[in-house]
Amino acid sequence: MSDTLREPVTAARPELIRPRVPETDWDDWRWHMRRRITNVEKAGRWINLTADEEAAIAGVAGKYRWSVTPYYASLMDPDDPACPVRLQAVPALGELMEFPGAEVDPVGDTYYRKTNRVVHKYPDRVIMLITEACPVYCRHCTRKFHTTDVDGTYFRDDEGGSFDEDLRYIADHPEIRDVLLTGGDPLSYQDGKLEEIVAGLRAIPSVEIIRIGSRFPVLLPQRITEDLCSMLARYHPVWLNTHFNHPKEITPESAAAVDRLLRHGIPVGNQTVLLRGINDDVATMRTLMTELLRIRVRPYYLYHCDNVTGVSHFMTTVEKGWEIMDGLQGHITGFGVPQYVLTTRIGKIPIAQPSFTRTPDGLLLRNYRGQEMVVGGAAQPITESDAR
Template sequence: MNRIKSAINGIEGLIASGLAEGADRDALDAVAARYATLIPPAFRALIGRPDDAIGRQVIPHPDELSVAAHEVADPIGDDAFSPVPGIVHRYADRALLKPLLVCPLYCRFCFRREHVGPGGGVLDEAALQRALDWLAGRDTISEVILTGGDPLMLSPRRLARIVQALDAMPHITTIRIHSRVPVAAPERLTEALADAMQAEGALWLVLHANHASEFTPEAAVAIRRVQARAIPVLGQSVLLRGVNDDEATLEALLRAMVRLRIKPYYLHQLDAAPGTSRFHVPIEEGRRLLAGLRGRVTGLAWPTYVLDIPDGHGKVPIGPEYVDAAAGTVRDPAGRLHRLAPGGARLAGAHARG
């Protein structure tokens, strides 16, 4: 593959590279004035045309300025649950720590798209210490999720400082790092950055990828660098129209993760951020897609399909469902119905489990 060495960070670059039409310049400039644009070399090299599965994720589109009635700037309610800058505390036992609002690329469907961007900044030392002190003073919190922005855009020194500070808190038993870097900018995930992720307690990397082609040879090297340090890797994806909304494409994505020892964790229903309607896949369609894969892919590749309820009410699984308790039936992967015995056990004999 011909590797492209420079990132595209503006509309002029998009037009020059053939990823946008000059006739659309004014409309795209209006989009860029509101939402950040950055396409790193790893993603640029994968784009065959602007509307393909990779281009659609990162190339600005005039429709981003069309806001549907149900779309809001803070669709999952982060702001209402932020007691101090950089912290979101929605669940009793865990909290988000957002040390920066900078990413290696800017997804056109991002639920934090009103906040992230090159000018989103980093928590300065005083603000970071206030956030860490807040976490240190709440012993009911056992898990901290580093997010943003993308925590792996931090320098190794700063990331290590944060991980070590959290690791030193007796009540923090689990640290999660949520990142797009291994697929979006794998060259950033150096030995030094991987070293900075190491903790005495449990630390997990949760990788965001939406299409199998994102797992390039370079991405595989970056992922293995993390795994070599005994850091388990989970995968999360967003169900997106025109990106992964058919059975074959979704199956390829899940299988690509498992091949690299990444456990598919969440498949997210799209959050209703402004100007993202063109990516929307209805929940019932998402359920049908997953149901179509049941029995075709190993349970190792099976994610939980989830909806983050608007206004900060939490994340819940949304199917597909196989048991109808009221009717006393269970549906198998082929769609056939079977009777349930009292208490929910099947009347038929035991079968091998996969």
């Protein structure tokens, strides 16, 4: 790589002093991590902050962490406070409002926690909350309580402590065949530390699948290096799920990061959150799903936004979710349609509207155009008793 200067991705304005940096720096994920935006002064070099944004930044101080990588900041519209990237990254006054029914842990992490890091909610799989660090602290994070009061409430013991107890729990429960590393963002660790964790899991005979939940392909795709991908490929099967929420986040850099993962045999899925004012319309969501397919990312879940303390202002109605699902089904290829789910203490619950109704004459079916037909009993699959 040359040391030619990298121009900002968005159009420059004289009053904005975003840096022109050497290409080698821009391509180095550590450079971005060291230069994350964490205050009004730094943010003002990238965007024209509104009075409400400045008030929100002051209001979350000591309550919620926030930081933005220069890469992700470069995707923001400097003048539009409704920019979908900006809404996900810059604190808003809605975070400080109280909403009915909001909880700090609606998904039950603390309820199902078994060790310092292991959450065992489903019979055959667990999550390991291995860090509370993120390159960007997404304002809609369902685990926002983990970064409450700045010091965090994430771990029973210190994050940097031994993983022995966690690995021993998994080894002592051979029904666990699938482990998801999450946080925080697991890729915040250096490759060496991450490999220690992955290798420890791979050494457990009953662990078949290792998954990584990471938003680095979106927030800082430079982190997805050849070295990282080669390391992970030594411990297959390894899967990665990421978190694109808007077409604006799909860039040449993010597409290249996905391609590196795929070329090393690491499948990439996507878990989108339905967010008010960001992607809560059919056109945006349809574009997002088709663009994900173009870069070979499989849409996996569409999450209904959880009623999390500090996040509730992003919530839509379930009816809005149904409208969007109706706008996807039949209009894009079937494997491009995610499963619409609501995450609860009792698990992820599919909440898409059924496309059929049982009637005395059989099943009344409805397609994506609203056309209906009845499939009678003669056309339905035979039962075991009928086959005898």
